[in-house]
Amino acid sequence: MNMVRQVLGISGGKDSAALAIYLKEKYPELPIEYYNSDTGCELDETMQLLERLESLLGEITILKAPVAVPGDTPFDHFLKVSGGYLPSPQARWCTQKMKLAEFEKFVGDEPTISYVGIRGDEKREGYVSTKPNIQAIFPFRRNIWSVEIITKVLSNDNIDSLAEIYSEISPKAILSKALKIIRKPITKDFFYSKKTDALLDLDVKLFNKAVFLFLKTTDYPVGQLDEFPLIENDEIIEKKNVFRILEDSGIGIPAYYTPIEFEVDGKKGTYSRTRSGCYFCFYQQKIEWIWLYEQHPDLFQKSMEFEKDGYTWNQGERLEDLIKPERIRQIKLDAIKRQEAQKQKSQNKLLKDMLFDDDDDAVNCANCFI
Numbered sequence: 055m056n057m058v059r060q061v062l063g064i065s066g067g068k069d070s071a072a073l074a075i076y077l078k079e080k081y082p083e084l085p086i087e088y089y090n091s092d093t094g095c096e097l098d099e100t101m102q103l104l105e106r107l108e109s110l111l112g113e114i115t116i117l118k119a120p121v122a123v124p125g126d127t128p129f130d131h132f133l134k135v136s137g138g139y140l141p142s143p144q145a146r147w148c149t150q151k152m153k154l155a156e157f158e159k160f161v162g163d164e165p166t167i168s169y170v171g172i173r174g175d176e177k178r179e180g181y182v183s184t185k186p187n188i189q190a191i192f193p194f195r196r197n198i199w200s201v202e203i204i205t206k207v208l209s210n211d212n213i214d215s216l217a218e219i220y221s222e223i224s225p226k227a228i229l230s231k232a233l234k235i236i237r238k239p240i241t242k243d244f245f246y247s248k249k250t251d252a253l254l255d256l257d258v259k260l261f262n263k264a265v266f267l268f269l270k271t272t273d274y275p276v277g278q279l280d281e282f283p284l285i286e287n288d289e290i291i292e293k294k295n296v297f298r299i300l301e302d303s304g305i306g307i308p309a310y311y312t313p314i315e316f317e318v319d320g321k322k323g324t325y326s327r328t329r330s331g332c333y334f335c336f337y338q339q340k341i342e343w344i345w346l347y348e349q350h351p352d353l354f355q356k357s358m359e360f361e362k363d364g365y366t367w368n369q370g371e372r373l374e375d376l377i378k379p380e381r382i383r384q385i386k387l388d389a390i391k392r393q394e395a396q397k398q399k400s401q402n403k404l405l406k407d408m409l410f411d412d413d414d415d416a417v418n419c420a421n422c423f424i
Contacts, residue, residue, distance in 0.1 A: 058275045059166040061087045063157065064107060064114060066100030067330030068308055072296040073171035073193060074111055075303045081283050086169065089115040089160060091153040094127025095332040097350070099309040106305050117156040128152045129332065133360070140365040142336055158185055165275035167191055174290035189275045193284055194291035196254055199265055201246075207268050208249050210239045215271075219264045224257075232256055258288040314349065318383055323390035334360065336367045340376065341389040343368070347377050 062077070064070045077084060088111055090104055108114050119128040126134075132151045133140070141148040161168075166188045172178060174195045183190070190200045197204070207216060217236045224232050235252045238244055253261045262285035269277030276282055291299075300307050313324035325345045329335060333346060334357040347354040358373045366372050375381060 057164070058278050059087065059161065059164050060085055060169070061089060061161065061166060062169040064088055064090050064104065065330040066090070066096060066103050066308060067171075068296050068300060068311060069171035069173055069194075070330075071103060071107060071305065071308070072291070072299040073169060074107060075299050075305065076291065077169065077193060078111055079303075080287075083283070087115065088113070089117055089157070091156055092116050092118045093129050093148070093152045093332050094118070095129045095334065096330075097310055097327075097333050097353075100330055103305070103308045110303065110305060115160070117153075117160050119152050119156050138363055138365060140336070140360060140367060142369070148332070154183075158183065158188070161185070161188055163187055165189075165273075165278055167275050169193060173292055173296065175292040186273070187275065191276070191284065193287065196258060196288070196290050197250055198262065198284060198287075203265065203269070203274070204246055204250055206272070207265050208240065208246055212268070213237055213239065216264060216268060219267050220260075223263055223267070224260060228256055228260075232260070259286055262286070314345070316348075316386060318386040318390070321387070321390050323386060323393050325386075325389060333357065334367055340368070340385045343373065343376055344382055344385055347382075 062070070062074055064074055074086075074088060077086060088107075104114055119131070121128060121131040123131070129148065129152065132147065135151075136147055139145070139147075164187060168183065168188055168190050170190050170192050172192050172195060179201055189203070192198050192200070199207075206212070213236060217233055220232045220236060221229065232253065235249065235256070238249070240246060240249060250261075266276065266282055266285045271277070297307060308330070310327035310330075313326045315322055315324050317323075325341050327338070327342055327345060329338065331337075333350065333353045338346075343354075346357070354373070354377075357367060361367065361372055361374075368376065376385075
C-alpha cells in the first residue's frame with residue numbers, strides 16, 4: 055500500500071464520534087489518524103467526550119491555532135484581528151481561521167483521505183477541501199464519493215473509460231443494464247445525481263469498485279492505494295444507527311444532547327443542544343441560546359460580552375433582549391409547539407429519535423464539523 059494518510063476529524067458531535075467508532079470496529083486495518091480542532095471555546099461536555107473516545111481510539115491530535123497574547127483563545131485572537139466583527143452565516147471566518155487552516159496545515163501536501171461523518175439521511179455534501187491532495191470520503195452514505203469525484207468519473211468525456219471498466223468487472227446478468235446507463239450522456243434532464251443513483255440502484259459495490267479502478271488512473275489519494283476496503287461496504291448509517299453505535303460502544307451520547315425538561319404556562323417541553331462546536335455558535339436555534347443561558351450562565355455571559363459595536367450573534371436581536379422574561383416565554387412556547395407537531399407527525403418514533411428532528415442539518419456550516 056502506498057503512503058496515503060487517512061484522517062478523521064472528531065468535532066465532539068454525535069456523527070463524527072460514531073464514524074470514528076464505526077470505522078475502528080469494522081475496518082481496524084485502516085491506519086486512521088484522529089484529530090480535533092480546538093477553538094478554545096468548546097463546552098466541557100465536548101472535552102469529556104474526547105477523553106472517552108481517546109480511551110477507545112487511541113491518540114487524538116489536538117489542532118489549535120496560535121495566539122499572539124498568552125491566555126487568549128484562538129477565537130479571541132482572530133476576533134481582534136477581524137476588528138471585533140463577529141462571525142455569521144454570511145462571514146464564517148471562524149471556521150476558516152480556526153479549523154480549516156489548521157487542518158490543511160496538519161495535512162500538508164501529502165496525499166490524504168479525509169473521512170467525513172455525513173449521515174445517510176442527510177442532504178448535504180460536507181467539507182471538501184480545495185487542496186488537490188485531500189479527498190473526502192463519506193462512509194455513512196450509500197454514495198461514499200464526493201461531488202468532485204462523481205463529476206470526474208461520470209463526465210461525458212469518460213463514458214468509454216467507465217464502460218470498459220464495467221465490462222471487465224460486471225456480472226454478465228446486469229452488464230447490459232449498466233452499459234445502457236453509462237452510455238447515456240449527462241444532460242440537464244439526466245444529471246450527475248440521477249446517473250449516480252441509477253448505477254447505485256443496480257449494484258452499490260460494483261459502482262464503488264468501478265470508481266476505485268477509475269481513480270487508480272488518476273492522482274487522487276484513494277487511487278494511490280493498493281486496496282480500499284470501503285468499496286465493499288453498502289451499509290447506510292442514519293440517525294438511529296448513530297445512537298446505537300455510541301451506546302453499544304460504551305461511549306454514550308454527548309452530554310449536551312441530553313434533553314432537559316422545562317415548563318411554561320403549564321406546558322412542558324424539552325431542550326438540549328443540537329450541535330457540537332463553539333458554545334456561541336451562531337447557527338444554534340433560539341431555544342438553544344435559552345438552554346445555554348439556563349444551563350451554562352457563565353458561557354452565556356461571555357457570549358453577551360462579545361456583542362459590541364452593533365455586532366450580534368443573532369441577526370437583528372441582541373442576547374440581552376433574548377433573555378428578557380417575556381421573550382424566553384415565547385421562545386419556549388414556540389419550541390413546545392414544534393415538538394408537539396413533530397410528535398403528531400411521527401407517533402411511531404421513539405422519543406430519542408424525536409429529540410433531534412429539530413436540528414436543521416442542512417443549514418449548518420458543514421465545514422465546522424470536520
